[in-house]
Amino acid sequence: MAQEPLLTARGLVKRYGRVTALDHADFDLYPGEILAVIGDNGAGKSSMIKAISGAITPDEGEIRLEGQLINFRSPMEARSAGIETVYQNLALSPALSIADNMFLGREIRKPGIMGKLFRTLDRAEMEKRARAKLSELGLMTIQNINQAVETLSGGQRQGVAVARAAAFGSKVVIMDEPTAALGVKESRRVLELILDVRSRGLPIVLISHNMPHVFEVADRIHIHRLGKRLCVINPKEHTMSDAVAFMTGAKEPPREALAA
Numbered sequence: 196m197a198q199e200p201l202l203t204a205r206g207l208v209k210r211y212g213r214v215t216a217l218d219h220a221d222f223d224l225y226p227g228e229i230l231a232v233i234g235d236n237g238a239g240k241s242s243m244i245k246a247i248s249g250a251i252t253p254d255e256g257e258i259r260l261e262g263q264l265i266n267f268r269s270p271m272e273a274r275s276a277g278i279e280t281v282y283q284n285l286a287l288s289p290a291l292s293i294a295d296n297m298f299l300g301r302e303i304r305k306p307g308i309m310g311k312l313f314r315t316l317d318r319a320e321m322e323k324r325a326r327a328k329l330s331e332l333g334l335m336t337i338q339n340i341n342q343a344v345e346t347l348s349g350g351q352r353q354g355v356a357v358a359r360a361a362a363f364g365s366k367v368v369i370m371d372e373p374t375a376a377l378g379v380k381e382s383r384r385v386l387e388l389i390l391d392v393r394s395r396g397l398p399i400v401l402i403s404h405n406m407p408h409v410f411e412v413a414d415r416i417h418i419h420r421l422g423k424r425l426c427v428i429n430p431k432e433h434t435m436s437d438a439v440a441f442m443t444g445a446k447e448p449p450r451e452a453l454a455a
């Protein structure tokens with residue numbers, strides 16, 4: 196690739212007791228691309244994403260965003276740096292409204308009765324912005340922005356999580372299995388959202404076990420095996436069964452796809 200990668204990881208190691216979840220894993224994300232990350236159960240995909248998004252600290256290795264060494268100590272720090280992650284378990288607060296969830300951890304405040312000393316939540320502004328964001332992303336099947344997230348369908352919840360990531364991720368959006376719990380129609384909408392996000396210039400990392408979805412939207416596919424990146428393939432040059440064979444070790448990837 197001619198361009199410089201936006202986000203890189205080199206030699207990531209993460210051990211949990213005797214289990215080595217990451218064994219010198221590398222990673223490269225280029226500007227404006229959809230990079231799928233695939234691998235067998237336990238290959239270390241989530242651990243790698245968690246290291247990149249500040250949810251865990253790797254034991255070894257380095258991560259760079261736009262060439263700068265980064266060392267996130269929490270997901271909040273990664274979010275402040277422009278890396279938004281939609282986790283497998285969503286990390287939404289079910290009892291809170293859609294608007295509150297969209298602004299969770301970055302609430303908009305206004306001066307309260309005591310002026311600057313006691314600032315109160317600016318609900319009207321958050322609702323206005325949440326509504327605008329959801330409508331911009333074509334998610335306005337949600338009627339009431341004050342509806343509690345626990346009353347939404349799985350697809351709508353995923354929509355809120357994706358919308359939140361797309362709204363605040365200024366550099367990278369990471370999605371861990373965003374269609375895993377969804378029906379056909381809802382999955383379709385999430386795939387469209389992923390393409391929408393890319394069309395706005397944001398790169399996306401998509402971790403998924405769903406090969407048809409991966410092959411439909413990915414520009415490149417990072418294959419993770421036994422705690423490290425095995426190879427990166429172009430979905431236009433390989434079939435889904437090739438990808439599965441590389442992933443499981445049934446077939447050797449071609450030399451040019453192998454990670455250095």
Ligand SMILES: Nc1ncnc2c1ncn2[C@@H]1O[C@H](COP(=O)(O)OP(=O)(O)OP(=O)(O)O)[C@@H](O)[C@H]1O
Binds near residue numbers: 234
């Ligand atoms: N918090 C933890 N404590 C102990 N072991 C862990 C922990 N998190 C992950 N592991 C182990 O690390 C290895 C890699 O797990 P990880 O979740 O990163 O894989 P994955 O590729 O995302 O798997 P899956 O596709 O099943 O979600 C597994 O053996 C897993 O059991």
